[in-house]
Amino acid sequence: MKFQKFTALLLAVLLVLSLAACGTKDNEKKADMSSKDSAMTDEPKNAEEALALHKELLERENAILSENTELWEKVFMEADKGMAMIEDGKNYGDFLLDTIEGAKDQFTDKEYEWLKESATEISNIENKLTELENKYPEIMQESTDGDMSVPAGSDMxxxxxxxxxxxxxxxxxxxxxxxxxxxxxxxxxxxxxxxxxxxxxxxxxxxxxxxxxxxxxxxxxxxxxxxxxxxxxxxxxxxxxxxxxxxxxxxxxxxxxxxxxxxxxxxxxxxxxxxxxxxxxxxxxxxxxxxxxxxxxxxxxxxxxxxxxxxxxxxxxxx
CATH class of the missing domain: 3.40.30.10 (Glutaredoxin)
Structure with missing residues (x-):
């Protein structure tokens, strides 16, 4: 995950300097979770803030899809090859959730829970992206992203x-x-x-x-x-x-x-x-x-x- 609030993290480290390494990791994790929640709930005040948030959310989505790539590839190899992606207008996360659920027996309980949690987060990100694009349509002209929307998983x-x-x-x-x-x-x-x-x-x-x-x-x-x-x-x-x-x-x-x-x-x-x-x-x-x-x-x-x-x-x- 990408940590953006370095100042807050540094302050946390200074405050808990005497704690063990595992305690520091817990603080970092909490700070990252706080940053996630903030990005999903904060409302930008103008188009410039909306653009920055849009890019941040796209980067986060890509980071999720770049994590455990072998597991994601397994998801797409299990996908229904006759199904056009997001045919009914669902966002990426909904498509992923449907695919994961359909191939549930192919994963361990731990893998299934991680995939479901990750796909749900992607779904929430996509909903937020759509909200930003509807409110600030001009940001689509600038918020381009060089990464694929979904990891490759096709022999074709x-x-x-x-x-x-x-x-x-x-x-x-x-x-x-x-x-x-x-x-x-x-x-x-x-x-x-x-x-x-x-x-x-x-x-x-x-x-x-x-x-x-x-x-x-x-x-x-x-x-x-x-x-x-x-x-x-x-x-x-x-x-x-x-x-x-x-x-x-x-x-x-x-x-x-x-x-x-x-x-x-x-x-x-x-x-x-x-x-x-x-x-x-x-x-x-x-x-x-x-x-x-x-x-x-x-x-x-x-x-x-x-x-x-x-x-x-x-x-x-x-x-």
């Missing part, structure tokens, strides 16, 4: 073991304006295509939309393109399409977003992605270049890795 995010290139699953669908889109025509028309998977209520996903739009403009100069796949819009859900278009417009993102049937090859591929946002680089022949980028490109490491894969695809196309 891994390349083949034999070293051969994995084909991006074919699809025939439409963009959000109703224009027909075929994957083979899309990929063959571009020297490189970046495919970004996201969904409307994913904070890191929405946070990177402006950067993705800028990337699309840069790719266009080199004969490439970027497309988005909003998982809520699969099967042409009209309400989800309208919401996605509204979010894209607010972020100034004009690049093409597409959808397809959930029961097709690409649809099944999509439901096996449990980390968002996830971004793939695809060459002109429809091959996936390298490994997927898990996490928003607003984070430096993700941005650098993505650029390397793009350059690799462009170099191969020129060769």
């Amino acid at each position: 995010t891994n390349p083949p073991d034999d070293g051969s290139m994995q084909k991006f699953p074919s699809f025939e669908g439409k963009d959000l304006d109703g224009n027909e889109v075929k994957s083979d025509e899309l990929f063959s028309a571009n020297a490189v295509t970046v495919v970004n998977f996201w969904f409307t209520t994913c904070n890191p996903c929405v946070g990177e939309l402006s950067e993705l739009d800028a990337l699309n403009k840069e790719l266009a100069k080199k004969g490439g393109a970027l497309i988005g796949v909003n998982t809520f819009t699969l099967d042409g859900d009209e309400a989800a399409i309208s919401e996605a278009k509204d979010v894209l417009a607010k972020k100034g993102a004009t690049y093409q977003n597409v959808y397809f049937d959930s029961d097709g090859e690409a649809g099944k591929f999509t439901t096996n992605i449990f980390a968002y946002p996830t971004t793939y680089v695809v060459d002109r022949n429809g091959n996936i270049v390298g490994e997927p980028i898990v996490g928003a490109i607003t984070e430096e490491n993700q941005a650098e890795t993505l650029q390397k894969l793009i350059d690799q695809a462009l170099a191969a196309d020129m060769g």
Whole structure:
């Protein structure tokens, strides 16, 4: 956990200097718990305070998901592969709670209690984030986060073991304006295509939309393109399409977003992605270049890795 009230902790140490180490740890734990409670109950006085709190909560959520990663991976491996993530609009914590409960017999009592407690905290964080975003909508323009909203737990995010290139699953669908889109025509028309998977209520996903739009403009100069796949819009859900278009417009993102049937090859591929946002680089022949980028490109490491894969695809196309 991230400790932010160093002054309070230092004062506590000075006051209990003669206590044993275990006593100091107890004080630190209590201080951290106090900080958590404060963040969830304090009301920001202005947009600046709201932005700081929003970022703090996102960092805390990521810290929870980064703890006991093997256990979280087990959770997602046990998830119903046919279930679209947060299909009914639930937040991350509710999705996690449902998944954990459904796989309860796969965990020890201690693991189950820890997971349930952690998922409940995430649910509370998400509710607070939504509250802040509704009251201070301007903070969404600034509070971007470079980490994935959920840890990866899908075999579909891994390349083949034999070293051969994995084909991006074919699809025939439409963009959000109703224009027909075929994957083979899309990929063959571009020297490189970046495919970004996201969904409307994913904070890191929405946070990177402006950067993705800028990337699309840069790719266009080199004969490439970027497309988005909003998982809520699969099967042409009209309400989800309208919401996605509204979010894209607010972020100034004009690049093409597409959808397809959930029961097709690409649809099944999509439901096996449990980390968002996830971004793939695809060459002109429809091959996936390298490994997927898990996490928003607003984070430096993700941005650098993505650029390397793009350059690799462009170099191969020129060769």
